Amino acid sequence: MGVPLVYFNSWSEQYRRPFGAVRIGSVIYFSIQIEQDAAAEVNLMIQKDGNPFHEVLMNQAADESRRFTCKFKTEGTPGLYFYHFRITFQEEGNVQTIYYCKAADLYGGEGRIVSDLSQVEQYQMTCFQYADPAPEWYLHGVIYHIFVDRFFNGNRHKQMLHPKKNSFIYATEEDRPYYIRDKNDQIARWDFFGGNLSGIIAKLVNLKRLGVTILYLSPIFEARSNHKYDTGDFQKIDPMFGDEKIFKKLVSKAGQLGIRVILDGVFNHVGVDSVYFNRYGNYGSGGAYQDASSPYHDWFTFHGDRDHYDCWWSITDLPTVNKAKISYQKFIYDSEESVVDTWTETGIGGWRLDVADELSDGFIAGIRNALQRHEKKGEHKVLIGEVWEDATNKIAYGKRRHYLEGGMLHGVMNYPFRDLIVNLINGKINARQAVRSFMTLKSNYPPEALLANMNNLGTHDTERILTVFQESQRKLGLAVWLLMALPGVPCIYYGDEAGVVGGKDPDNRSFYPWGKENQQLKAVFQEAIHARRTDPHLQHGAFYPFSLGPLFGCLRYVSMNQFTVLLVNPTRDSVNISLGQLKDETNGSLLRSCLQSLDLNGDRSEPMEYHYYHFDRS
Secondary structure: OOOOOEEOEOOOOOOEEOOOOEEOOOEEEEEEEEOOOOEEEEEEEEEEOOOOOEEEEOEEOOOOOOEEEEEEEOOOOOEEEEEEEEEEEEEOOEEEEEEEEEOOOOOOOEEEEEOOHHHOOOEEEEEEOOOOOOOHHHHOOOEEEEOHHHOOOOOHHHOOOOOOOOEEEOOOOOOOOOOEEOOOOOEEEEEEOOOOHHHHHHOHHHHHHHOOOEEEEOOOEEEOOOOOOOEEEEEEEOOOOOOHHHHHHHHHHHHHOOOEEEEEEOOOEOOOOOOOOOOOOOOOOOOOOOOOOOOOHHHOOEEOEEEEEOEHHHOOOOEEOOOOOHHHHHHHOOOOOOHHHHHHOOOOOEEEEOOHHHOOHHHHHHHHHHHHHHHOOOOOOEEEEOOOOOOOOOEEOOEEOOOOOOOOOOEEEEHHHHHHHHHHHOOOOOHHHHHHHHHHHHHHOOHHHHHHOEEEOOOOOOOOHHHHOOOOHHHHHHHHHHHHHOOOEEEEEOOHHHOOOOOOOOHHHOOOOOOOOOHHHHHHHHHHHHHHHHOHHHHHOEEEEEEEOOEEEEEEEEEOOEEEEEEEEOOOOOEEOOHHHEEOOOOOOHHHHHHHHHOOOOOEEOOOEEEEEEEEOO
16 A cells, blocks of 8 residues: 655645744644545644644645645643644555654654654744844844953053952963863963953944944953853952943943943852852852851752852852842842842843853743833843753753743844854755754744844854864855844854954963954955845845755845845855756745846856845835
């Protein structure tokens, strides 16, 4: 007995509408094509995350299209639904059951038939509470990520303020970062170059010329390390960086140039050398380690004695805070004197939350509520989380996370996009694989979150992007244009535009090469940033990835009469552009119509070349 031809495409509104993530309470229409008369019963098998399956009988269309259709209403709380199709058919008295589910590559869109239920990989449908857009100033911006100690020393004669005990200062700004470790592989001496807040103020005009509208700063609060993720005192700027007066000056000066400042909120853990824990007694006789009666003592979880305690990823230098403690919540966000309120009051644009997966949904919602208190006084604030995977289906510590479903995060750091860009340009995936992966992410994320994600090519936690591309400027050029064209807010890691190279931490944190920038590469960044800043399609247009043979394309559009197309050739070969090679993953007509308007047939694309088309018939 033969298996019938079955077709469903989760990205085509001919088969599932509306597209992608939906608001809870929405009615979803499903349709599946079965090219055989013998189908006896077709069921949509759908389940709310963690609940049993719900069977929905699909009805055969009255015409001769051989389609089976049904509708399903999402109900209750927001979250994820997962679904596949069960098809029973008979021929010559024999009955067989098959299943239609996601393809073997685990992406959405076109799926596959399997006969074994254990092989079923389900489609995902995200349901959010309500549309939760980020502020317009953020969505239309370009971010510059500064590792403060490594950017610029703005003091006269480059004097270093308040150098820390048991640390060392590099002899020149060209020195490569290096950790000095003890016999237990712990960092014995923290190293510093001397970058500070005054240095950022001194370079604001340079950043403005580059096209930057938002500064995302690595942590600035007092801490022993150079990176400051081991907070010593949330209420004090690190003396090596400056003080509160200098910080307010930075916010003010940046604001005069149309640049907002986003701070790094590190609220999951603190430093072992902090006023809260105080293992070494550098903060007097108080702190959880020194005094069991300290008001901070119950913020931490000790095991047997004071030398054994919960810490982040077993790093004893970073004691984990119990975020369920009411006193800690009040300290961080739930009072007018809280950390979030105090620093937001200075006029910053918002926060990026470190290790957001370590924070509960309630904790994140509390921070968001604190920011909204300040929105009554002026412009809207943004809240972004550090998440390395697809944030829509993230499970952390056995719990599904709901931080993109309304009232929590506006978006997350978009490491999946970074991985796709890198793998496409380095030849690890082809254009169609990239498209299918991009489409899966597009369909999983609420539309507002997709536009609000902080897209990056490199951060302080990754190798330098030029190093990832074997110092190929052509590859980096393609990546920068993709960064500016894809949905989300582009973020540049300081020095990437200047040609800085480096491996993993700490080599990726060298000092900015002032006066020695790669001007050719910087010009590429400026051109791509200018396109992003002046082309509204790239800022908020709908997103449609596609492939033309080996070429990867990205359509951003307002309508068929107004759109932008970026086409890149990530291969080592010259390619003749032909619309006959177009692969549209939704089987729609809009994409082909737009591309036909550009009259691309016969054009030639050279290796590692990009093509930027802006079309406006109006």
